[in-house]
Amino acid sequence: MSRVHVSDLTKSFGGRDVLAGVNFDVEPGEFVSVIGPSGSGKSTIFNMLAGLDTPDSGVVEAPESAYMPQNDLLFPWRTVLDNTTLGLEVRGMPKKKAREMALALFPTFGLDGYEKARPSEMSGGMRQRAAMLRTVVQGHDLLLLDEPFGALDSLSRTGMQRWLQDMWLEYGWTALMITHDIREAVYLSDRVIVLSDKPARVRRQVSVPLPRPRDPLIVTTPEFAAVEAELMDVLINIAH
Numbered sequence: 001m002s003r004v005h006v007s008d009l010t011k012s013f014g015g016r017d018v019l020a021g022v023n024f025d026v027e028p029g030e031f032v033s034v035i036g037p038s039g040s041g042k043s044t045i046f047n048m049l050a051g052l053d054t055p056d057s058g059v060v061e062a063p064e065s066a067y068m069p070q071n072d073l074l075f076p077w078r079t080v081l082d083n084t085t086l087g088l089e090v091r092g093m094p095k096k097k098a099r100e101m102a103l104a105l106f107p108t109f110g111l112d113g114y115e116k117a118r119p120s121e122m123s124g125g126m127r128q129r130a131a132m133l134r135t136v137v138q139g140h141d142l143l144l145l146d147e148p149f150g151a152l153d154s155l156s157r158t159g160m161q162r163w164l165q166d167m168w169l170e171y172g173w174t175a176l177m178i179t180h181d182i183r184e185a186v187y188l189s190d191r192v193i194v195l196s197d198k199p200a201r202v203r204r205q206v207s208v209p210l211p212r213p214r215d216p217l218i219v220t221t222p223e224f225a226a227v228e229a230e231l232m233d234v235l236i237n238i239a240h
């Protein structure tokens, strides 16, 4: 089951409350974004979903996940192929088999011909796709994406958002994504969870009832703008 269930989650660090009772669910196959003020505990929640940290109290139920952290964390001295096999090798898969599995995904991820390149020889978008390939090849149903496109320029970012939507439609993952970009959240998501300022609670959940596949120009429609405005309004009220 790839359902995510988070209930009454609390966490403090050094006596300072960071999470003050966080509740949300994510249904199998749903794409949900999490936005909120800086330092509101988004990465802390993801660490718990990934099993890297434990809550002080509350319940976290999530299937085994593939976690793609904020920066791509590719090793500069390894080739792209050897970077993408890393997750499988760590889990004990023989190198040959790991390479076969990763190589099969290279065309889909737009990385054909770059197997032997080093990360420094690739664009930011390609590095992100390589990091995503390394994540996806591990075969988990739940994708945790922490600001996957934060380091990219706006044009590459738009291209990558469209690409991610296509991948998600094809593979049917359950996806949770942290982003600071309201437009990115609306474009990609079925639902957006807005966290309050620290200590975090879920302030609002906003559904995005826009049809798929979504053309990048959907951002210019009144329906898109209405969802964007609702989110903007919640976030501005948190800040003041």
Ligand SMILES: Nc1ncnc2c1ncn2[C@@H]1O[C@H](COP(=O)(O)OP(=O)(O)OP(=O)(O)O)[C@@H](O)[C@H]1O
Binding pocket: 013, 014, 018, 037, 038, 039, 040, 041, 042, 043, 044, 045
């Ligand atoms: N291991 C830790 N030890 C101490 N404090 C921590 C630890 N992890 C997180 N924090 C603190 O908890 C708070 C929430 O951090 P977190 O990284 O979850 O926020 P965030 O919403 O992801 O932030 P941003 O949007 O800036 O990435 C911050 O004040 C941070 O300093």
